[in-house]
Amino acid sequence: ADVEPYDVAFIIKATDSDFWQYTIVGAKNAELDLKGLVKVTVYGPPSESDIDEQVAILENVVSTKPDAIVIASTSAEATSLVLDGAYKQGIKVILIDNFVYDTEYNSFLATNNKVGGSLAAEKLVESLEAAGKPLQGKIGLISAMAGVPVLIERDDGFRDKLKELAPDLEVLSTRYVDNDIAVAANATEDLLTANPDLIGFFADNNHTGDGVSRVIEERSLQDKIIAVAYDSDPQEIDALRSGALKALILQDPHGMGYKGVMFAFMAINGEPLPQYYDTGVYVVTKENLDDSIWILDPFSRKKY
Amino acid sequence: MKSNQRKAFAERNLLIILAVMAVYLTIATKGNFSSWDNITNLIRQSSINGVVAIGMTLIIITGGIDLSVGSIVGLSGMVYALLTSNRGDIQMASSLAIILALGVSALIGLANGVAVHNGKVPPFIATLGMMTLVRGIVMYSSSGRMISGLPMEFREFSVATMLGIPALAWTWIFLAIFMAFVLKYTMYGRNLYAIGSNIEAARLSGINIGSNLYNFYVTAGLFSGIAGLMLGTRMAAGVPTGGQGYELDAIASVVIGGASLSGGVGSIFGTALGALIIQTLRNGGNLLGVDPFIMQIIIGAIIILAVFFDQYLKGRKTG
Amino acid sequence: MKSNQRKAFAERNLLIILAVMAVYLTIATKGNFSSWDNITNLIRQSSINGVVAIGMTLIIITGGIDLSVGSIVGLSGMVYALLTSNRGDIQMASSLAIILALGVSALIGLANGVAVHNGKVPPFIATLGMMTLVRGIVMYSSSGRMISGLPMEFREFSVATMLGIPALAWTWIFLAIFMAFVLKYTMYGRNLYAIGSNIEAARLSGINIGSNLYNFYVTAGLFSGIAGLMLGTRMAAGVPTGGQGYELDAIASVVIGGASLSGGVGSIFGTALGALIIQTLRNGGNLLGVDPFIMQIIIGAIIILAVFFDQYLKGRKTG
Amino acid sequence: MSFGKEILRLDNICKSFPAVKALDQVNLSVRAGEVRGLVGENGAGKSTLIKVVTGAYIKDSGKMIFEDKEVSRNSPIISKELGIYAVYQDVMVAQDLSVAENFFLGNQPKRGPFIDWGKMHRESKKFLEEIEVDIDVKRSIKELSAAEGKMITIAKALWQNPKLVIFDEPTAVLTRNETKILFRIIKNLREKGSAIIYISHNLEEVFDTCDTVTVLKDGAVVGTYTTEELGSVEKLIPLMVGRAIEEMYYKKEVAIGQELLRVENLSGSKFKNITINVKAGEILGIFGLVGAGRTDIARAIFGADKFDKGKIIANGKEISIRKPKDSLKSGVGYLPEDRRNQGTFAQQDIEFNVNAINLDKVMKAGILNYKKAYEQTKEYVDKLSIKIGSVYQKVSDLSGGNQQKVVIARWLCRNPDVLIFDEPTAGIDVGTKAEIYRLFNEILNQEKGIILISSYLPELIGLSDRILVISNGMVAGEVERKDFSEEYLLTLAMKNIVSKEKIREAV
Numbered sequence A: 001a002d003v004e005p006y007d008v009a010f011i012i013k014a015t016d017s018d019f020w021q022y023t024i025v026g027a028k029n030a031e032l033d034l035k036g037l038v039k040v041t042v043y044g045p046p047s048e049s050d051i052d053e054q055v056a057i058l059e060n061v062v063s064t065k066p067d068a069i070v071i072a073s074t075s076a077e078a079t080s081l082v083l084d085g086a087y088k089q090g091i092k093v094i095l096i097d098n099f100v101y102d103t104e105y106n107s108f109l110a111t112n113n114k115v116g117g118s119l120a121a122e123k124l125v126e127s128l129e130a131a132g133k134p135l136q137g138k139i140g141l142i143s144a145m146a147g148v149p150v151l152i153e154r155d156d157g158f159r160d161k162l163k164e165l166a167p168d169l170e171v172l173s174t175r176y177v178d179n180d181i182a183v184a185a186n187a188t189e190d191l192l193t194a195n196p197d198l199i200g201f202f203a204d205n206n207h208t209g210d211g212v213s214r215v216i217e218e219r220s221l222q223d224k225i226i227a228v229a230y231d232s233d234p235q236e237i238d239a240l241r242s243g244a245l246k247a248l249i250l251q252d253p254h255g256m257g258y259k260g261v262m263f264a265f266m267a268i269n270g271e272p273l274p275q276y277y278d279t280g281v282y283v284v285t286k287e288n289l290d291d292s293i294w295i296l297d298p299f300s301r302k303k304y
Numbered sequence B, C: 001m002k003s004n005q006r007k008a009f010a011e012r013n014l015l016i017i018l019a020v021m022a023v024y025l026t027i028a029t030k031g032n033f034s035s036w037d038n039i040t041n042l043i044r045q046s047s048i049n050g051v052v053a054i055g056m057t058l059i060i061i062t063g064g065i066d067l068s069v070g071s072i073v074g075l076s077g078m079v080y081a082l083l084t085s086n087r088g089d090i091q092m093a094s095s096l097a098i099i100l101a102l103g104v105s106a107l108i109g110l111a112n113g114v115a116v117h118n119g120k121v122p123p124f125i126a127t128l129g130m131m132t133l134v135r136g137i138v139m140y141s142s143s144g145r146m147i148s149g150l151p152m153e154f155r156e157f158s159v160a161t162m163l164g165i166p167a168l169a170w171t172w173i174f175l176a177i178f179m180a181f182v183l184k185y186t187m188y189g190r191n192l193y194a195i196g197s198n199i200e201a202a203r204l205s206g207i208n209i210g211s212n213l214y215n216f217y218v219t220a221g222l223f224s225g226i227a228g229l230m231l232g233t234r235m236a237a238g239v240p241t242g243g244q245g246y247e248l249d250a251i252a253s254v255v256i257g258g259a260s261l262s263g264g265v266g267s268i269f270g271t272a273l274g275a276l277i278i279q280t281l282r283n284g285g286n287l288l289g290v291d292p293f294i295m296q297i298i299i300g301a302i303i304i305l306a307v308f309f310d311q312y313l314k315g316r317k318t319g
Numbered sequence D: 001m002s003f004g005k006e007i008l009r010l011d012n013i014c015k016s017f018p019a020v021k022a023l024d025q026v027n028l029s030v031r032a033g034e035v036r037g038l039v040g041e042n043g044a045g046k047s048t049l050i051k052v053v054t055g056a057y058i059k060d061s062g063k064m065i066f067e068d069k070e071v072s073r074n075s076p077i078i079s080k081e082l083g084i085y086a087v088y089q090d091v092m093v094a095q096d097l098s099v100a101e102n103f104f105l106g107n108q109p110k111r112g113p114f115i116d117w118g119k120m121h122r123e124s125k126k127f128l129e130e131i132e133v134d135i136d137v138k139r140s141i142k143e144l145s146a147a148e149g150k151m152i153t154i155a156k157a158l159w160q161n162p163k164l165v166i167f168d169e170p171t172a173v174l175t176r177n178e179t180k181i182l183f184r185i186i187k188n189l190r191e192k193g194s195a196i197i198y199i200s201h202n203l204e205e206v207f208d209t210c211d212t213v214t215v216l217k218d219g220a221v222v223g224t225y226t227t228e229e230l231g232s233v234e235k236l237i238p239l240m241v242g243r244a245i246e247e248m249y250y251k252k253e254v255a256i257g258q259e260l261l262r263v264e265n266l267s268g269s270k271f272k273n274i275t276i277n278v279k280a281g282e283i284l285g286i287f288g289l290v291g292a293g294r295t296d297i298a299r300a301i302f303g304a305d306k307f308d309k310g311k312i313i314a315n316g317k318e319i320s321i322r323k324p325k326d327s328l329k330s331g332v333g334y335l336p337e338d339r340r341n342q343g344t345f346a347q348q349d350i351e352f353n354v355n356a357i358n359l360d361k362v363m364k365a366g367i368l369n370y371k372k373a374y375e376q377t378k379e380y381v382d383k384l385s386i387k388i389g390s391v392y393q394k395v396s397d398l399s400g401g402n403q404q405k406v407v408i409a410r411w412l413c414r415n416p417d418v419l420i421f422d423e424p425t426a427g428i429d430v431g432t433k434a435e436i437y438r439l440f441n442e443i444l445n446q447e448k449g450i451i452l453i454s455s456y457l458p459e460l461i462g463l464s465d466r467i468l469v470i471s472n473g474m475v476a477g478e479v480e481r482k483d484f485s486e487e488y489l490l491t492l493a494m495k496n497i498v499s500k501e502k503i504r505e506a507v
């Protein structure tokens, strides 16, 4: 261990959510497994809306000349020029979670969010059928924030698939809630008030899932309202257990972090890498909940 | 016109605006809006911002502004969650955790007061710095993760009712009446208006500016802390981003409620109406199911129009 | 003492604060901080907020505040993107699109001015409403999606340099010097300070309040529009959430730069230093690789301390 | 004369500001039952001295002894507890609070821990009635005039019954009637054994009211005298200004020329059918009791307020005036009576303030020439002997009188055809008053006209060619110079007033 470890910069979209903390667990686990061969430094703006700040972070990181950058870019183009410049300087570039156009890179690891969204639709329809409900009525769609590409992909995937599977279900116009659980809960209540024939919800990330499930729990609507949500956090897991949520659509943030760092190490050593690596989408329901803790709560895999 | 009458009158305009909105929404939603269910929802939904806005009213009457309220909301909820969660190391009695959460919130308020009074840092900057700093503490203490597993009785408070009205709403109503009384009938309240109106005159009248400012900022911190606990029961968890952005809603409520950002003017009742107007816009938008982007455009316009209309009505009578 | 000296003096404190930060960071980063590369990064990173903050300086000197700047930044970039994207229906010449984007931005500024002057809506509320409304327009016009495929020469502006200094930085420097000159040497600037210091005395001095306020708000809109285009080249796309939250950074820059939120006081040079101080904090944190949460706590504390220190130095000389 | 024990003694007090040494080794001693006048030119340090005594400013050096005990640490709270009460030069009231509250500010009556509003209203109302101040105690200060606001702080002095009361320039904004009430209050306080320090530029007033006078010059004490030993105002002036003033209201005979401004049948909410004319080389005085509507008329002519009907003719042409800018263009200027709220740009420097309406003269191609701007400012600073450290000093750091001079300088520099001065010499020292009157002559020599609104009759009588008397919003008469007499003007001023109370004001 007398060799200088390789510097790997790990840049996330934001520091403020469980999801990104999970990727950090993955990255740090990889650092540990590489036994002193790499040093991982984590960077990230406070919130996902700080796109410009992430670009600034990236610029600053490039000027410290790390050996590799693993980045979950908030925007598909804002980071192109800087990343491309970094790549040309010989810094290895690994993209995770979000694609970036117009740059060379060593590998890209991500979830296919369109697929995730359509899986959510499938699960919603299955659960409605299981509950013996006719595929008729209204579905609420609660989205964390307007204008965020990965969320748009999920929502699109969900709407498209649902139309295909259950054309008589009407998806109400999306409610955006500033990624605030309480606001998501308010919107859920209001949609219930306004639409007596509302039978289900799709919440496109963990905070929206928390808001929707909270109202279902508060009002004991587990049997009346069928809800499916994206991502996981302790609240969502509880909700799955209590039946307030029927299914969670999960990505593998730990995998993105772990494999991202591993890929970076491999790239530095000149080993071949796939252009695209699908980190997969997982569906967890009450049935497989207890076997899925590794994916539901990556902190359970924390080694350091 | 007597100034008391004038105040009541100013708030009457807001009542009119609220009433117009309510009538319109009732018609447009075919009665849904004024269902008892929705009205209680509406009050409950307004209650957290409503409580934050009470504290904000004080600070705005001093002529200051408090941007740290949202972070304090987050901190208070997080402190409670960390101390009581059945998944953590410590597991304190709920009541003790509440006291500690409020104590920490009051302390942040005090730090604001010290920065503003002793440090002579303008309130905007002092509380902006505190907003960033406190949010950092919330993130750090929770490692940026949600903390769940809170005591059941705490979580149930969010759905508890009394006489058909949600406990959260009662909390707001009680605090608002209490503070309205304090502002009108105690030295604390009168010193607030005196300092906000003319700090130099207040100082020369022998009012202790420092200790009063501390009081006001501590109170604001305390109210944010209470709101943080209310948010905690509603979210059933400590959330690292909890309360983010709440400062804008609170300030808007206070200003729509008739307060002036240059200080000296403002009332708890006005602020409460301001908070209701804002939430009615959101609630109405959801009930109507309007395209969310169009809704946003309309909300923006109505915020301006509500205040314009209020000013216009006032102007016509006095000008 | 001449007040010119006094002003220079006030800004000297900020320079000292900035210098102390720079020296510390240079040592702590083993010279990385003061590498030419990093310095140009720093200026470029400050430039967008820097330009927004120039417009904000005007509004704050009037005694107002402009919360709509961030949304205008978003709008301007989006208008440009919608008009030029090779994936859209229209595909206009870049220069024409720039003019239209700036025109729209100026128009929003004018609307702010009308609401404030004619509508007598307090600036906070008028621009808060406008912030929501304009963001709604941005979302609506783009269906909440990112619009990419912008002309290459536009995208390359973000990395272009002149004499080794980024074009974005030049834009900021040029605009700042220009406005500093305008404020000091023209009627426009004099009227600004007059209105901000005492609007009634200004009126009685034959200054036309309305048309001047329109001018200031239009200018602020225009600067936000320019910043929106700068952000556009940096994002290489029209981003629906672009510019969100920029108002806080801009206001902080202006106030750290020595302006008073009650109006009448403020300078472009001070604001520029304020913008640099804020960005240096972020830049330094990144270079040091400090834990982001700890960094947030430190940034919050330093914002307060910088202003405290500035006040303290001022107080020592004059008190 | 025999007074009680020594209440306040100051030993070698010094206080400096960045630009000036405001107090230089000041020694002063005041006894119980004594009314001490404090006089001096604008910027002599009177207000600063007061603020040191009340702890609003911290002294640089020297000792303050109150009732035989040294006060080493002072603050408004401490001085209030000691029994010191001050009525400051600038009205210090909380605009948003009611009269009653301002009256009790800092010690509102309570029942238990709660404010007793009823008692507060009752007691303040009763007390104000007793001393014949007629103000609705429930109204907020915002709705009152500056004079009424000041009356509240004055009345408070008597109510609190302090050991030392300081009045800084109290009569500058007061009406005749209110001034009388003030004197009664002072008498009352003296009888109760309070020591009183009384600051004023109205030297007659000082002579009438005070037992002893301390003269301050450039921050240092020139001397303390009994009014008896001085004998007359004329003896006092040279001590203050360093020279005698031969003729205060010196008026050169200027040939009266053509009509410059004519106002016909102007009516507004507070005045009806006002017709006024001013000719070149002429000073038209306007007299009236406070509240008669003189300011309203002036503001309407200037375009600061709207009026209902009437014609304004400048230089023979009817002009349409909707905002101040219009009247400025037509050569009409207006110096407002409320310096603080309508005159100064407090945070800006003196150059800025003087040039606020005179930039055209120092601009070229839209660019300001700072050198010329400086020279233009300096010229008027010298002419009006404005006491400043530098023209780049903030105007709010100047003494009250000097701030007023800055605003006057602004208008003298503008030099419009007709200049309306509303109470221009309020708070200005005698020496400068004489200067300003001389400048009036300069203006008249350039074939310009002046409308002078003043509540100070000697000034009006001394300077005007004609005096128009306004009573209750209507013209009560026009008096030629040969017919000027205080009694006659006062009689006219009361012409349209019916109520007994109002008549009492003038007596």
Ligand SMILES: Nc1ncnc2c1ncn2[C@@H]1O[C@H](COP(=O)(O)OP(=O)(O)OP(=O)(O)O)[C@@H](O)[C@H]1O
Residues within 6 Å of the ligand: D017, D018, D019, D020, D021, D022, D040, D041, D042, D043, D044, D045, D046, D047, D048, D049, D089, D387, D388, D396, D397, D398, D399, D400, D401, D402, D427
């Ligand atoms: N806050 C301040 N900062 C700087 N200089 C000041 C300040 N206050 C007063 N001064 C200066 O101190 C000197 C004394 O001012 P002061 O107000 O005591 O005069 P004054 O005798 O009350 O005059 P006036 O009759 O005009 O009221 C003046 O030169 C003034 O410019």
Ligand SMILES: Nc1ncnc2c1ncn2[C@@H]1O[C@H](COP(=O)(O)OP(=O)(O)OP(=O)(O)O)[C@@H](O)[C@H]1O
Residues within 6 Å of the ligand: D142, D143, D144, D145, D146, D270, D288, D289, D290, D291, D292, D293, D294, D295, D296, D297, D337, D455
């Ligand atoms: N800002 C104000 N708010 C409320 N009332 C006012 C205000 N200014 C003046 N007034 C009242 O309006 C009436 C007319 O005032 P105006 O100033 O025109 O009279 P005036 O003859 O010029 O007297 P003065 O000598 O006080 O200027 C008075 O009763 C006065 O008290």
Ligand SMILES: O[C@@H]1[C@@H](O)[C@H](O)OC[C@H]1O
Residues within 6 Å of the ligand: A013, A019, A097, A150, A204, A205, A206, A231, A251
């Ligand atoms: O891809 C990420 C997503 O899965 C999570 O919900 O929030 C952040 C996103 O960018």
Ligand SMILES: [Mg+2]
Residues within 6 Å of the ligand: D046, D047, D048, D089, D168, D399, D400, D401
């Ligand atoms: Mg004075």
Ligand SMILES: [Mg+2]
Residues within 6 Å of the ligand: D294, D295, D296, D337, D422
């Ligand atoms: Mg008047």
